[in-house]
Amino acid sequence: MAYVAVSGGKEAIEESIRLLDFYKSGSDKDVDVEAIENKMSLLVDRVMGEAGLYAKSYAALALKQCEGSVDEAVFLLRAYRSTLTRNYYTNAVNTDEMRMVRRISAAFKDIAGGQILGATYDYTHRLIDFDADGKQASVQARQDLIAAQTPEPVADCPRVSDELKREGLIDRCSRDGRPPCDVTVNMLEFPAGRSARLQTLARADTGFISGLAYSSLRGFGQVHPTVGELRCGYAELCIPYPPDESESIYIGEILITEVECFHEADDKDRLKLAVGYGAVFGRNENKAIAMAIIDNELEHGGPHPAQDEEFVLMHGDSLEMNGFISHLKLPHYVTFQSKLDAVRKTRKAKDE
Amino acid sequence: MSALLRKHNFDSVFDSQKMFRLILEAMANPGRIVRIEEYADKLFGDEPELLAVAVTLLDNGVSFSACESEPLSEEIAALTLAKRERPEAADFVFVRDLKDMNDAIESAKRGSLSDPYTSAVVILKDDKDPVGSLMLSGPGIDRCIEVPVSMAVKNALTLRDAQEYEYPQGIDLFFVSSDGRFLAVPRLTQIEAA
Amino acid sequence: MDKKRLTKILAKADRHTVAALSAEIQKTCDPVILKEPDKTLAMIKMREPVREGLFYLGEVIVCEAAVEIDGVKGFAVLMGDDTEKVLDMAVIDAAVNKGIFSRMDMLFALEKEQHDQTMRENALYLKTMVNFVSMDEEAPSDVSAFKKA
Numbered sequence: 001m002a003y004v005a006v007s008g009g010k011e012a013i014e015e016s017i018r019l020l021d022f023y024k025s026g027s028d029k030d031v032d033v034e035a036i037e038n039k040m041s042l043l044v045d046r047v048m049g050e051a052g053l054y055a056k057s058y059a060a061l062a063l064k065q066c067e068g069s070v071d072e073a074v075f076l077l078r079a080y081r082s083t084l085t086r087n088y089y090t091n092a093v094n095t096d097e098m099r100m101v102r103r104i105s106a107a108f109k110d111i112a113g114g115q116i117l118g119a120t121y122d123y124t125h126r127l128i129d130f131d132a133d134g135k136q137a138s139v140q141a142r143q144d145l146i147a148a149q150t151p152e153p154v155a156d157c158p159r160v161s162d163e164l165k166r167e168g169l170i171d172r173c174s175r176d177g178r179p180p181c182d183v184t185v186n187m188l189e190f191p192a193g194r195s196a197r198l199q200t201l202a203r204a205d206t207g208f209i210s211g212l213a214y215s216s217l218r219g220f221g222q223v224h225p226t227v228g229e230l231r232c233g234y235a236e237l238c239i240p241y242p243p244d245e246s247e248s249i250y251i252g253e254i255l256i257t258e259v260e261c262f263h264e265a266d267d268k269d270r271l272k273l274a275v276g277y278g279a280v281f282g283r284n285e286n287k288a289i290a291m292a293i294i295d296n297e298l299e300h301g302g303p304h305p306a307q308d309e310e311f312v313l314m315h316g317d318s319l320e321m322n323g324f325i326s327h328l329k330l331p332h333y334v335t336f337q338s339k340l341d342a343v344r345k346t347r348k349a350k351d352e
Numbered sequence: 353m354s355a356l357l358r359k360h361n362f363d364s365v366f367d368s369q370k371m372f373r374l375i376l377e378a379m380a381n382p383g384r385i386v387r388i389e390e391y392a393d394k395l396f397g398d399e400p401e402l403l404a405v406a407v408t409l410l411d412n413g414v415s416f417s418a419c420e421s422e423p424l425s426e427e428i429a430a431l432t433l434a435k436r437e438r439p440e441a442a443d444f445v446f447v448r449d450l451k452d453m454n455d456a457i458e459s460a461k462r463g464s465l466s467d468p469y470t471s472a473v474v475i476l477k478d479d480k481d482p483v484g485s486l487m488l489s490g491p492g493i494d495r496c497i498e499v500p501v502s503m504a505v506k507n508a509l510t511l512r513d514a515q516e517y518e519y520p521q522g523i524d525l526f527f528v529s530s531d532g533r534f535l536a537v538p539r540l541t542q543i544e545a546a
Numbered sequence: 547m548d549k550k551r552l553t554k555i556l557a558k559a560d561r562h563t564v565a566a567l568s569a570e571i572q573k574t575c576d577p578v579i580l581k582e583p584d585k586t587l588a589m590i591k592m593r594e595p596v597r598e599g600l601f602y603l604g605e606v607i608v609c610e611a612a613v614e615i616d617g618v619k620g621f622a623v624l625m626g627d628d629t630e631k632v633l634d635m636a637v638i639d640a641a642v643n644k645g646i647f648s649r650m651d652m653l654f655a656l657e658k659e660q661h662d663q664t665m666r667e668n669a670l671y672l673k674t675m676v677n678f679v680s681m682d683e684e685a686p687s688d689v690s691a692f693k694k695a
Binding site: 048049051052053054055058081084085086087088089090091092093094095099100101102114115116117118119145146147149150151152153154159161162173174175176177178179180181182184194195196198199202203236237238239241242243247248249250251252253254256260275276277279281295 | 548549550553554557585586587588589590591592593594595596597598599600601602603604605606607608610612619621622623624625626662663664665666667668669670671672674675676
Binding site for chain 3: 356359364426
């Protein structure tokens, strides 16, 4: 593919960039980054997830900068992240001890720790609220609400799958201490290890993953899984204390959603259940569920798209897919000219 | 808060970039002595020249040894987050006392045939005066170059050759002095017979 | 008090409280900056429950700083980009390491307040706990039903 260098566009380009401000100036009302961060958190979560960077105010700022484009915001975050050093690796996050804000199971009615609906749109009536504009939720009201509560100790929520493992219905594996693959450092190779697969899926484009999961549900795969458990909560991050690695220090907590989906294991082995796992930043539950479905499909293998490792893992990265589609706008004059010539020649030959 | 004094004045972006360019120049033109005192002066402590090399080249992805010099080891670990290792397994070996030179060179990692870059860089502090010179040749040198060297450098290179590394295995040597002179001898640089 | 507990209390405290603790320490000694506070990344390592293996979920922006008080080093790393707070935390860490930190009372008080706040917030979530009543007598309601089957 030959690119042609063109010159003479400098002024046009500068004007084009200035024109972006024109598109953002239809109103004197500004959008505060703080407002985006707090009142559009699901969008912020999506951008953080697809960028692979947990930084809420940065994601909010990126969204503001590029008029809410998820693709552009992911690009900005990935570009910014590449300018930073990576000095630390956290200790393995133990999500068994997550501070739950939402936790449900579609497999069992009664689970240890209970079903906690948390904050969700699942049960809202999908009716546009024409009074939503102008409603002001205040920070003070929020603090007052918390202050008015009677403290309740955070209860243990053991995994649903743990109970099934005890029954022998799900395989229990011993702790695998192998260092994980890092697809941000090394090229993805096939067959991909499980850690490479999970990391790639966690940062994949939400639409792509959801579509693939949907295809599996509709028959291009194992069909109907059950959400064994969906857990959303705050997980603590700790790193080894630099001068003395036998000690750890707390650096903060992140909000994540984890899903375990149960499937019947394949036909010959109806003695057990198979489990798929999904995890994302923030509250994007559908992506976590979709990821768990695909994890199971890839584990199972088969002829369908959602079961094809290379198809799934190579085509889901937001930056790569949008970058490649976008590059088609670059001048391809020489290549296209030769294609046109080939077509003209064929027509001429036919006419003769 | 910005009222606090800084122990070091070395800028982790701009100064390390300039140091890197100097080290690169020395590696690419073996025998050419570059001066790093401007950057070493920005670092506080007993071994600012070694520290200048450390903060430029090391990060949390590599390992180092300071040959039992605990204060230097602690400072390098604190500034770079590089992992402390035994000399025979370290990516970078800092020798501040020449009595440790022989052990350091003999045990330093030579890399493997398929991954020769997993070898060690040995950085030696040498304040001895030049006594004579060596003729060096190899990549980056136009035929031959005569370099005034100290006894320590001569001994180090003799010892290096005595290891009989099989190409492309080998070690790279840096010599730094307290007045900021820096000499690099990459593995393919040879000593010509006098 | 171990490092994890100390850093958790400071991390959750607001920046002014931490700044005040640091200022108090600085009245009696002269901390020197070893590593200028700066932003960096921490890669999040997770353990997944299906194969009990490790994987990287993604990176998080953190800031770090290191100081020295009379040769004794203190380090701090904190999620986010509050470089002033992380520097104050490093000063406190150095003071603890040197044995001159005398405000444990303040830390205990903060810890209790933070714990209380967490429990109050938790109460809000527990309000959304469901008490299902199954409309189908036959459907197994929990895992232990498998034992009987």
